[in-house]
Amino acid sequence: MTCAIFVAALLATAAPGPQRDASAAAAGLKSADPIARTHAACDLRELGSAAAGSIPALVSLLDDASPVDSSICGERTWRWKGHDATTTPGEQAASALVAIGTPAYEPLTRAAQAQTWIARENAIWALGALGERKAVPVVRAALRDNEAAVRRRGAWALGALDASEAVAALVGALSDEDPGVRRQAAWALGAIGDHAAVDGLLKALTDSAPEVREQAAWALGAIGDSKATSGLTKALKDTDARVRRQAAWALGTIGGN
Amino acid sequence: MSPVTVFFRTLTRSSAIFFGAAAIFLHPSLEWRGESRTTVGALQAPREAAVDGLISALKDTDATVRREAVAALAELKNPRAAGPIAVLLTDSDAAVRATAANALAELDDATAIDPLMAALSDKSPSVRRAVVNALGELHATKALDALTRALKDEDVAVRRAAASAIAEIGDDDGTVSGPHPHPHPHPHPHPHPNPHPMLSGFGGARP
Numbered sequence: 001m002t003c004a005i006f007v008a009a010l011l012a013t014a015a016p017g018p019q020r021d022a023s024a025a026a027a028g029l030k031s032a033d034p035i036a037r038t039h040a041a042c043d044l045r046e047l048g049s050a051a052a053g054s055i056p057a058l059v060s061l062l063d064d065a066s067p068v069d070s071s072i073c074g075e076r077t078w079r080w081k082g083h084d085a086t087t088t089p090g091e092q093a094a095s096a097l098v099a100i101g102t103p104a105y106e107p108l109t110r111a112a113q114a115q116t117w118i119a120r121e122n123a124i125w126a127l128g129a130l131g132e133r134k135a136v137p138v139v140r141a142a143l144r145d146n147e148a149a150v151r152r153r154g155a156w157a158l159g160a161l162d163a164s165e166a167v168a169a170l171v172g173a174l175s176d177e178d179p180g181v182r183r184q185a186a187w188a189l190g191a192i193g194d195h196a197a198v199d200g201l202l203k204a205l206t207d208s209a210p211e212v213r214e215q216a217a218w219a220l221g222a223i224g225d226s227k228a229t230s231g232l233t234k235a236l237k238d239t240d241a242r243v244r245r246q247a248a249w250a251l252g253t254i255g256g257n
Numbered sequence: 258m259s260p261v262t263v264f265f266r267t268l269t270r271s272s273a274i275f276f277g278a279a280a281i282f283l284h285p286s287l288e289w290r291g292e293s294r295t296t297v298g299a300l301q302a303p304r305e306a307a308v309d310g311l312i313s314a315l316k317d318t319d320a321t322v323r324r325e326a327v328a329a330l331a332e333l334k335n336p337r338a339a340g341p342i343a344v345l346l347t348d349s350d351a352a353v354r355a356t357a358a359n360a361l362a363e364l365d366d367a368t369a370i371d372p373l374m375a376a377l378s379d380k381s382p383s384v385r386r387a388v389v390n391a392l393g394e395l396h397a398t399k400a401l402d403a404l405t406r407a408l409k410d411e412d413v414a415v416r417r418a419a420a421s422a423i424a425e426i427g428d429d430d431g432t433v434s435g436p437h438p439h440p441h442p443h444p445h446p447h448p449h450p451n452p453h454p455m456l457s458g459f460g461g462a463r464p
Binding site for chain 2 (some may be wrong): 018126137228233234236237244245246251253255256
């Protein structure tokens with residue numbers, strides 16, 4: 001008899017209903033403590049589509065830029081930048097919305113027009129990660145945002161969405177005033193792999209910023225158009241070793257085709 | 258008609274056919290001919306310039322540039338590259354030396370055998386293994402004695418590679434029988450199968 005009660009109690013604690021989890025986490029989203037808010041967003045991401053009821057609360061958290069240690073969600077934390085040790089409740093809310101999936105699409109397109117640029121940045125990232133192709137016009141518009149961080153995320157998202165219809169806009173972004181945007185646009189053009197980008201990328205091989213030239217060399221190799229051979233050969237004499245290395249790689253990739 | 262007349266008439270008629278055909282083929286309005294010629298030339302010249310540029314890059318001060326240049330020349334399979342790449346078997350950077358050995362196997366040039374045999378005493382085991390693999394792939398019969406000594410190498414990967422190489426060379430002239438002791442399905446371990454993935458994932462990827 002006691003044994004049966006014990007087993008029942010064990011089952012009750014080991015398998016809590018997803019509904020209970022979701023409401024507990026949703027309450028945490030409104031905590032005054034940024035660490036608790038981040039935790040709540042991470043928990044909701046684990047629930048995936050079961051957290052759909054929390055979409056409005058997650059969307060309103062997108063502009064939350066309080067820096068918190070990225071290890072607080074443990075191994076599950078999605079890192080924003082490769083070596084960055086901090087995250088924000090807004091970033092984790094964005095990844096929870098991606099995990100929810102299609103129901104989050106419409107709210108995210110509205111959040112992409114938000115007043116605060118941090119919310120727009122997180123929303124644009126989420127639209128790229130969500131992978132809904134119909135998001136391309138909204139994401140492409142982000143290339144004209146006033147904030148460079150939003151434009152960077154827009155260029156990334158267009159590459160992630162494999163948006164070949166946005167190649168012209170991305171080639172335009174190769175002339176952005178911000179080198180981070182130019183580099184991200186070069187990456188996206190290489191990821192999309194459209195030959196229409198070759199002329200723009202050849203120009204980017206002479207960009208003033210070495211990281212842009214490096215990324216352009218990579219993109220030209222990824223596209224694999226032999227029209228880029230002469231420009232890449234010149235880049236073998238670049239002042240920056242990273243550019244020379246990437247140009248050598250690209251020439252081998254194009255020639256080996 | 259006299260035979261002389263027949264001869265001259267045949268000559269003039271067949272010449273007319275010859276000149277007519279020549280006029281058709283050489284006529285400037287036939288663009289395909291000129292175009293195919295310039296297209297081949299236009300593709301060939303930058304490619305040769307790229308090989309020249311990459312051969313110059315083998316002397317780059319940065320080791321990672323030298324390594325990528327070697328790998329690229331192996332992809333381009335240009336025989337002019339074999340000599341300059343063999344020089345890199347004595348590079349100060351071990352990864353460059355190993356990549357050079359791999360590339361020489363790829364280029365399939367027998368002149369690389371002597372410099373490769375000299376590199377069998379490299380201090381880096383990964384380089385020795387690449388050199389042993391290359392000698393096997395080049396079917397370097399003259400290296401059999403040296404490869405037999407490599408069976409006693411202090412590094413197990415080198416010993417395995419030596420056994421494979423000896424079997425590969427032996428299969429050629431039938432001196433060694435029996436199955437491959439180590440039938441390597443991936444005989445040419447290229448050191449960098451993925452080109453700078455950190456660049457392709459740059460920026461927004463958050464996993």
